[in-house]
Amino acid sequence: MKNDVMHAIKPTRRAFLSGTAAGLASLPILMSASGRALAADQQLVFWSQLAGSKKAAGEALEAAFKTARPEVALQSSLYAEPSQLNEKMLTAINGNTGPDLIVQHWDYNLTYASGKKLVELGKALPNVKTADLDPSLLAYGHIDGGQYSMPLYGTSRGLGINRKLISEAGLNPDKGPQNWAELREWAKAVTKRPGGGMLQVSGIQLYQNDLEAFELFTLLLQGAGGSLLTADLSAPGFAGPEGVKALTFLRDLVVTDKITDPGFGVGPGGMANPFNQQRAAMLIAGNYSTNNALKAGVEFDVVPFPKESGGFTSLVDPFCFAVRAGAPNQEAALKLVEFAMSSEQQVAFAVASKNVPALKSAQQNKDVQADPYLSKFIKTASYAPPTAPATPVFPRMMTLVARGVQEVIFQKNTPDKALKAAADEVQTLLKKG
Amino acid sequence: MSLRNSTSGPIKTVSFHQNWSAYAFLAPALVILFLSLLLPAVATLLMSFTDVSFLKPTSFVGFDNYIKLFNDTRFQQAVGNTIHYTIGVTFPTMVLGLLAAVALNQKVPGRMAFRTIFYLPVLTSLIAAAVVWAYVYEPYAGPLNGVLTRVGLPPQPWLQDPSLAMNALIIMAIWRDFGTAMIIYLAGLQDIPNDLYEAARLDGAKGRDIFLRITVPMLSSVTFYLLIILIVQTFQVFGAIYVMTQGGPLGSTETVVYQMYQTAFGYTEFGYSAAMSTVLFLTILAFSIIGTRIMRRKDV
Numbered sequence: 001m002k003n004d005v006m007h008a009i010k011p012t013r014r015a016f017l018s019g020t021a022a023g024l025a026s027l028p029i030l031m032s033a034s035g036r037a038l039a040a041d042q043q044l045v046f047w048s049q050l051a052g053s054k055k056a057a058g059e060a061l062e063a064a065f066k067t068a069r070p071e072v073a074l075q076s077s078l079y080a081e082p083s084q085l086n087e088k089m090l091t092a093i094n095g096n097t098g099p100d101l102i103v104q105h106w107d108y109n110l111t112y113a114s115g116k117k118l119v120e121l122g123k124a125l126p127n128v129k130t131a132d133l134d135p136s137l138l139a140y141g142h143i144d145g146g147q148y149s150m151p152l153y154g155t156s157r158g159l160g161i162n163r164k165l166i167s168e169a170g171l172n173p174d175k176g177p178q179n180w181a182e183l184r185e186w187a188k189a190v191t192k193r194p195g196g197g198m199l200q201v202s203g204i205q206l207y208q209n210d211l212e213a214f215e216l217f218t219l220l221l222q223g224a225g226g227s228l229l230t231a232d233l234s235a236p237g238f239a240g241p242e243g244v245k246a247l248t249f250l251r252d253l254v255v256t257d258k259i260t261d262p263g264f265g266v267g268p269g270g271m272a273n274p275f276n277q278q279r280a281a282m283l284i285a286g287n288y289s290t291n292n293a294l295k296a297g298v299e300f301d302v303v304p305f306p307k308e309s310g311g312f313t314s315l316v317d318p319f320c321f322a323v324r325a326g327a328p329n330q331e332a333a334l335k336l337v338e339f340a341m342s343s344e345q346q347v348a349f350a351v352a353s354k355n356v357p358a359l360k361s362a363q364q365n366k367d368v369q370a371d372p373y374l375s376k377f378i379k380t381a382s383y384a385p386p387t388a389p390a391t392p393v394f395p396r397m398m399t400l401v402a403r404g405v406q407e408v409i410f411q412k413n414t415p416d417k418a419l420k421a422a423a424d425e426v427q428t429l430l431k432k433g
Numbered sequence: 434m435s436l437r438n439s440t441s442g443p444i445k446t447v448s449f450h451q452n453w454s455a456y457a458f459l460a461p462a463l464v465i466l467f468l469s470l471l472l473p474a475v476a477t478l479l480m481s482f483t484d485v486s487f488l489k490p491t492s493f494v495g496f497d498n499y500i501k502l503f504n505d506t507r508f509q510q511a512v513g514n515t516i517h518y519t520i521g522v523t524f525p526t527m528v529l530g531l532l533a534a535v536a537l538n539q540k541v542p543g544r545m546a547f548r549t550i551f552y553l554p555v556l557t558s559l560i561a562a563a564v565v566w567a568y569v570y571e572p573y574a575g576p577l578n579g580v581l582t583r584v585g586l587p588p589q590p591w592l593q594d595p596s597l598a599m600n601a602l603i604i605m606a607i608w609r610d611f612g613t614a615m616i617i618y619l620a621g622l623q624d625i626p627n628d629l630y631e632a633a634r635l636d637g638a639k640g641r642d643i644f645l646r647i648t649v650p651m652l653s654s655v656t657f658y659l660l661i662i663l664i665v666q667t668f669q670v671f672g673a674i675y676v677m678t679q680g681g682p683l684g685s686t687e688t689v690v691y692q693m694y695q696t697a698f699g700y701t702e703f704g705y706s707a708a709m710s711t712v713l714f715l716t717i718l719a720f721s722i723i724g725t726r727i728m729r730r731k732d733v
Contacts, residue, residue, distance in 0.1 A: 087698050094487040111701055115488025198588060199573075209679060263593025263682050264572075272571065279573055395699050406683050410595060 044332040046076040048103035049085045049319070053291050054153075057352035058103075064348070065339050072332045082108060082319075093117055093324075101333035102322050103152055106140035107394045109322045113148035114392035114433075119323040122147035124334055128341045133358050136381065137318040139388035149320035150337055151358040153349060156381035157215060157315040159183075159306075160285025162278060163299035165190050165201060169281070176303025179310045180223065180249060187259040190281035196258075203259030205280035206250075206409070208266060208273055210402035215315055216284050217405045220246035222315075223307040228389045228397070234430060238401060239416075239423035245308070247415035251408050262409045271296055286317065287355050290373045302376045304383055314383040316356065350374065356381045393429040400425050474714070480707035488701055498708035508709065510684055511692040514599060518688060519667040521603035522610065527659055529607065530614020535648065537615070538622045548619070552612040559609070563676035566605045567592065570677075595685035598678055602686055605673060610666075614659055621655035622648070654728060661724035665717050689713050 050058030055078070062076055079085035082105035089112065092098030102109075112118050121141075122130065130138060130147065134154070141149035163173040169189040177183040187203030194200060207213040217238075218228060226242025229235065237243075253259050265274050265283075274280040275289075276296035283289070285302050293300035304312035321340065323333045339345060346362035349355070354374045357363055369375045389397070404418035413421075481498055485491040502508055533551055537544045554562065569577050570591035578588035591601040625648065633643050649656075671690045674680060680687035680695065687695075689709060697706035 083698065090487055090698060090701065112488065115486065117488055210681065261590060261593070263590050263595075266593045266678075266682055272568070274573070277574060399699075403684065406681075410683060412683070 043073045043075045044101065044329045044336065045099040045327075046074060046101045046103075046333075046336065047079065047085060047088065047099040048076065049079045049082050049105070050103060051078055051080045053288065054353045054355070057349045057355075060352055061340055061345060061349055064345065065336055068339060069332075069335055072335060074336070096326070098324055098327070100324060100327035100329040101336060102324070103319055104149075104322060106149060106151075106318050106320050106388075106390075107398075109141060109149040109320050110143050110390055110394065111392050112322065112324075113143050113146075117325050118148045119325050119327075119330060120146040120148060121150050121321075121323065121334075121337070124323070124330075125150065125338055125341075127338055132360055133341075134316070134356070134360055134363065134381065135386040136316045136384040136388070137356070137358050139386060140316070140318050140390055141320050141322075142388070143390050143392070149322040150341065151318035151320045152340055153346075153353065153355040153357055154316045154318035154381065155286040155288060156317070156356055156377045156384060157219060157284055157286055158302040158304055158377065158380035160275065160283045160289050160293065161301050161303060162275065162281050163301050165278070165281040173301055173303075177306050179306050180308045183306055184249075184253065184257065187253060187282065188257050191257075191259045193258060199258075199261050199264065200279070202261070202264050202274060202280040203257075203282065204253070205265040205273065205275045205283040206254070206260055207284075207402075210399055212284065213402040213405045214398045217243075217246060217250070217401060218315060219284065219305050219313055220249060222313040222385065223305070224249075225308070227385070227387070228401075229391065229430075231387070233389070233391050236397075236423040236426040236430070239419035243419045244415045247405060247408050247419060249308075250405070251411075251415060254409050255411060262411075287374070287377045290354055300373075302373065302380065304380050312380070312383040313385075314380045316381050316384045318358070391430065392433070393426070396429050397426045477707045477710050477714075480704050481711045483704045484702075485704045485707075486701045487703060491704075494704065498705050499712075501705065502708050502712065507684065507687070508689075508692065511687050511689045514684075514686060515668060515670070515688045515690075517599055518603060518606070518670055519664055521600065522606040522667045523660065523663040525603075525607050526610045526614050526663060527656065529611040530659070531618050531652070531656075533611065533615040534618030534622055535644070538619060548615070551615050554609045555612040557609070559672045560676055562605070562609060563673045566673075567677050570601055592678055593682060595683040598682060598686050602670075602673055602677065605677075606667070606670070610663065614663070617655055617659055618652060621652045625651045657724055657728050661721060664720050664724075668713065668717055668720075 046062075048058060050061075058078070062074060065072070066074055077099075079088060085102065085104055086108045089098060089102065089104070089108070093112070093115075109118065121128075128150065133151065137151040137154045138147070141147055141151060159176055161173055161176065166173040166186070169186075171186055171189060177186045189203075190201065191199070191203040192201035207216055221228065221238055221243050224242040224245045226240060226246065227237045230237050254262060260280070265280065270276075271292055273283075273292075275283040276292050276298060278296075278298060284305070285293075289302075290300060305314060307313050321337045323330055323337070327333060340349070341359065343359060343362055343365075346357040346359040347365045347368055350357040350362060350365075350368050351371065351374075354371060354377075356374070356378050357365075357368065362368060363378045363381075368378070391397070400422040401419075404413070404422040407413035407418045408415050482493060482495060483491050484494050484498075533547075537548050537551075541547075569575050572578055572588060572590045572593060575591075577591065581588055589597060592598050629647050629651070630643060633647055638646070669690050670688050671694065674686050674688060674691045675694075678686040680691050690713070693706045693709045693713070696702050696709065
């Protein structure tokens with residue numbers, strides 16, 4: 001009997017290989033079908049990086065949404081870093097799966113938007129009045145004539161100071177430096193380098209990584225009257241006289257004034273960074289700096305970053321909602337965005353996370369203003385230009401500019417040559433798109 | 434070889450249909466291997482001839498990615514860094530591993546404890562170890578500079594200075610890997626017949642001669658094996674760099690794999706990253722083939 005069955009099957013090499021090939025060929029179809037079936041359910045899939053200091057605020061937002069919209073089944077996943085969420089997003093986009101909604105750092109959203117992978121939110125959210133939102137934060141989600149991401153919140157940059165160290169140097173921490181000359185005097189006054197040898201306290205902790213080096217340069221560039229890109233975002237603007245002036249100022253701080261050592265502060269950051277160890281009297285601070293500094297016992301404060309000849313400048317760094325094009329539950333996703341952009345939720349999120357709300361009215365809300373640090377970061381945000389380097393080549397541009405800045409700080413290049421080299425590469429990238 | 438010799442009589446070829454059940458049992462494993470190893474490798478090769486970004490329509494670009502690669506100064510720097518790291522880690526790891534193995538192959542008190550201690554870093558999570566080493570290298574509060582200062586030497590910006598950062602990573606890698614080399618050398622040492630040592634001693638050979646003329650040559654197959662393993666491993670370094678330096682300062686610790694990751698996920702240039710991956714794969718394959726051939730010639 002058994003032999004009869006075996007004979008009836010007639011196993012041959014060709015039959016086996018054909019069967020295996022057919023099985024393999026059917027696998028993608030089966031996987032794709034099951035993926036689509038899973039994605040087509042009624043859950044609103046939401047991926048975010050509302051972790052760390054934003055975790056409680058994110059959870060509160062989700063809980064409030066669930067109460068307000070019980071008909072929407074919200075399924076959220078948390079990623080610790082924007083880069084982790086990006087890895088997940090890119091593989092999900094490749095597999096035509098992924099979430100309905102994300103909250104992501106603005107530059108990643110621009111990348112997805114440049115590939116037409118996001119929904120244009122300007123038209124999709126008629127109840128969210130863009131005129132009511134902070135134009136600086138909004139600008140980072142605007143690309144190709146559309147608003148492809150909507151800022152939930154942002155951080156802004158100011159000059160973080162250690163009040164104790166500043167006071168010990170005979171300076172007034174309530175009135176920060178008003179121009180570059182004063183910034184330089186402050187940095188020199190608070191630097192401690194006994195006998196000209198080992199650095200004990202740096203005047204300014206310049207940067208911890210490429211992004212911070214880039215931001216520091218951008219602040220100085222704006223302070224000198226320049227901008228990263230031309231108004232139409234078609235060409236680099238950082239290598240002109242303003243950029244050279246900014247980078248020369250930075251080089252002089254390090255090389256001539258020795259307010260810090262090259263590379264001082266580079267490292268894992270967090271509690272380990274020199275500012276939090278009271279080994280730096282100032283740093284370029286964002287909202288995120290507050291918690292660690294206070295935890296470390298630093299008498300932390302933030303003042304606006306001065307321009308070269310007076311006045312102040314800043315940067316904002318928004319984290320934005322984006323709805324995936326082709327997502328099955330776009331309607332529910334838009335409901336959540338709309339809900340989060342309401343005045344009540346904007347205030348609640350800002351108070352809980354200590355970040356700058358996108359809604360202008362929420363920025364001036366009394367509960368938000370009652371937070372001594374948040375109110376100062378909202379003030380510094382007001383000095384940010386209403387434009388943004390909103391181009392998908394931003395990640396590469398950031399790396400190239402940061403490399404140029406570091407070459408100068410380590411005295412491997414001159415400011416004009418380093419910026420010219422970076423600008424040439426950025427120009428090529430911008431042309432390529 | 435031993436299997437071939439022990440087979441008695443002519444080997445019978447078995448037709449496919451007589452063994453179909455064996456193939457059926459193997460099929461799931463073969464399918465998994467195909468999906469998880471062969472398919473990604475072939476896909477990567479194909480991707481390297483495109484400008485795939487997963488965001489925009491993909492075009493075939495021929496050898497453009499490879500041409501760009503060989504003109505890319507950042508890639509050249511990454512290759513240089515990778516070679517620096519590979520040489521810096523491989524040879525000291527082997528030398529230290531051999532010396533530790535020889536020392537702990539003697540009947541010395543506490544040798545089991547030392548073997549365990551030396552092997553412990555291998556078992557440690559790489560990320561946890563990297564975080565600890567970042568603290569060790571901390572320029573102002575780190576214990577390493579604390580020691581240097583106490584003995585009257587100037588503290589060093591280990592991870593902050595482009596000329597030091599890669600060497601700092603190399604030291605950490607040697608600390609982590611030499612336990613593996615030690616264990617493999619220990620196994621090799623225990624395979625060397627004692628007769629050889631006794632004969633040498635009878636001929637009047639001393640410790641150094643015995644080590645150089647018997648131990649080292651008898652361990653040559655183990656050495657080649659280790660060399661290949663370490664080269665392959667160090668060419669693919671990523672985790673420690675991701676945690677400790679993120680390729681900086683000034684790109685001085687940016688290796689090929691780190692640049693592949695950055696190019697793919699940071700800049701969404703998956704096609705270009707695939708070209709880097711293919712070049713790395715071919716390099717490692719070349720080392721593996723050369724190593725295997727040398728080992729075969731030595732009849733290992």
